[in-house]
Amino acid sequence: xxxxxxxxxxxxxxxxxxxxxxxxxxxxxxxxxxxxxxxxxxxxxxxxxxxxxxxxxxxxxxxxxxxxxxxxxxxxxxxxxxxxxxxxxxxxxxxxxxx
Numbered sequence: 262x263x264x265x266x267x268x269x270x271x272x273x274x275x276x277x278x279x280x281x282x283x284x285x286x287x288x289x290x291x292x293x294x295x296x297x298x299x300x301x302x303x304x305x306x307x308x309x310x311x312x313x314x315x316x317x318x319x320x321x322x323x324x325x326x327x328x329x330x331x332x333x334x335x336x337x338x339x340x341x342x343x344x345x346x347x348x349x350x351x352x353x354x355x356x357x358x359x360x
Contacts, residue, residue, distance in 0.1 A: 277360040
């Protein structure tokens, strides 16, 4: 349900960004499904998911420290959705996709 709401948000911004985020979401859901098949123990899965979550947040705060800027999502939660779109736009610029 959260992915659906985020896709609607991206749709309001840009169709190419929406397509990229749908592809990225499908890829993430596939990876999660593969973890579910590989690890049948719910406690193992929980440890993996929490580790990835904490590691990603640590990486984000390290990146913001290096950048010298505080994370924008502290001001507005909408920026939690803008970050991935910004990264995708950077990738689109590198490969020449207009968005």
